[in-house]
Amino acid sequence: MSRDIYGELGVRKIINAAGTYTSVGGSRMSERTIEAMGEAARSHVVIKELQAKAHERLAELTRNESAFVTNGAACALHVTGAAAIARHYARPHASLTPDQIAKCEIIIHRAHRNPYDWSLRLLGAKLVEIGFPNTILPTIAEDLELAITENTAAIYYFFMPQGGWMPQGALSFEETLDVAKRRGLPVIVDAAAQLPPKENLWRLTGLGASACIFSGGKDLRGPQASGLVVGKRDFMDWLGKTAFPTYGVGRMFKLGREEIVGLLSAVEEYVAQAETTRNAWCEEQIKKLQEAFGGGVLSIERLFPNEAGQPMAAAVAKVGATNVSFVLKRLIEGDPAVYSAPWGNDGLLINPMTLRDDEFSVITARLKEIEKELPHR
Ligand SMILES: *Cc1c(COP(=O)(O)O)cnc(C)c1O
Numbered sequence: 001m002s003r004d005i006y007g008e009l010g011v012r013k014i015i016n017a018a019g020t021y022t023s024v025g026g027s028r029m030s031e032r033t034i035e036a037m038g039e040a041a042r043s044h045v046v047i048k049e050l051q052a053k054a055h056e057r058l059a060e061l062t063r064n065e066s067a068f069v070t071n072g073a074a075c076a077l078h079v080t081g082a083a084a085i086a087r088h089y090a091r092p093h094a095s096l097t098p099d100q101i102a103k104c105e106i107i108i109h110r111a112h113r114n115p116y117d118w119s120l121r122l123l124g125a126k127l128v129e130i131g132f133p134n135t136i137l138p139t140i141a142e143d144l145e146l147a148i149t150e151n152t153a154a155i156y157y158f159f160m161p162q163g164g165w166m167p168q169g170a171l172s173f174e175e176t177l178d179v180a181k182r183r184g185l186p187v188i189v190d191a192a193a194q195l196p197p198k199e200n201l202w203r204l205t206g207l208g209a210s211a212c213i214f215s216g217g218k219d220l221r222g223p224q225a226s227g228l229v230v231g232k233r234d235f236m237d238w239l240g241k242t243a244f245p246t247y248g249v250g251r252m253f254k255l256g257r258e259e260i261v262g263l264l265s266a267v268e269e270y271v272a273q274a275e276t277t278r279n280a281w282c283e284e285q286i287k288k289l290q291e292a293f294g295g296g297v298l299s300i301e302r303l304f305p306n307e308a309g310q311p312m313a314a315a316v317a318k319v320g321a322t323n324v325s326f327v328l329k330r331l332i333e334g335d336p337a338v339y340s341a342p343w344g345n346d347g348l349l350i351n352p353m354t355l356r357d358d359e360f361s362v363i364t365a366r367l368k369e370i371e372k373e374l375p376h377r
Pocket residue numbers: 022071072073074075116190191192193214215216217226227
């Protein structure tokens with residue numbers, strides 16, 4: 001406990017004011033979850049037995065037929081896609097030839113293309129794009145219908161409510177599910193950052209998605225290298241046959257007993273928490289920030305929904321477009337170092353999601369110092 005591992009390496013500890021950004025370690029696990037991971041590390045278990053019990057418990061907690069722990073949402077997207085291909089041929093994924101895989105098609109909205117869809121591109125299947133990432137000609141159900149062929153293995157859907165960074169133009173989630181249901185196709189949902197609200201753990205599959213993917217290392221506050229897939233039993237059985245510890249693509253995405261136990265512990269806490277209390281705390285912190293900065297160069301604006309479209313408020317420190325990179329640099333180079341990210345043209349995020357009470361006063365003090373260095377607007 002007394003060992004300062006980061007200090008020994010000369011690595012700075014930072015305050016993360018940006019949100020659950022993977023580049024700074026996403027979120028922080030609770031002490032209870034850290035302890036659970038330590039406990040898990042001390043003993044051997046039969047992994048498949050642990051998976052069976054933990055997945056059953058996760059399915060119960062998230063009100064789903066089935067659940068599966070992976071080592072990240074991006075990995076979950078890949079193995080879930082592979083499971084859809086296996087399901088399409090009704091054969092184990094590892095038994096398929098590259099030609100068979102290449103023939104398979106996964107439908108994706110152009111509005112839903114994003115850097116995480118590498119997980120799908122790497123499958124070796126064909127991505128069939130529909131619609132446009134704007135609203136001049138919004139996607140209609142017929143566009144999806146016409147894209148479906150005998151080779152379609154799945155429809156991918158990127159779920160992010162308005163206010164997040166996704167462009168408009170895609171078919172609604174409900175209409176997509178409607179077409180998929182009529183055509184007997186699975187819908188795989190990337191909802192990696194769509195917690196809160198915790199209802200999303202059961203709402204999206206409740207509406208009819210076959211599999212819905214969440215990052216364990218974001219607001220769930222599980223291990224950084226964990227992901228959660230929840231879904232319908234018939235589809236998820238194919239995931240079980242494709243993902244770790246199965247040899248094939250699943251074997252590349254190894255995860256330890258520590259992650260399985262850690263994510264379970266985090267989900268237990270997540271479903272039990274009172275979101276209204278947390279939101280009230282969040283609003284209070286933002287109000288305090290607004291009161292601390294008035295009349296000067298820097299002002300605080302409330303951002304709702306937050307940067308990921310989540311129904312939780314964040315603050316944006318408006319510093320003026322020409323000052324953003326200077327302020328970010330001063331923050332991260334300072335002591336203590338504060339990490340933030342740009343928002344809009346002229347601001348940077350102060351996101352309560354990853355902050356503790358005591359860290360707000362540190363950030364306020366640092367910003368006050370830096371504010372003095374800014375040219376008057
Ligand atoms: C963060 C994120 C992922 C990746 O999640 P990891 O758990 O870090 O692998 C995938 N998709 C979206 C939309 C995300 O925001």
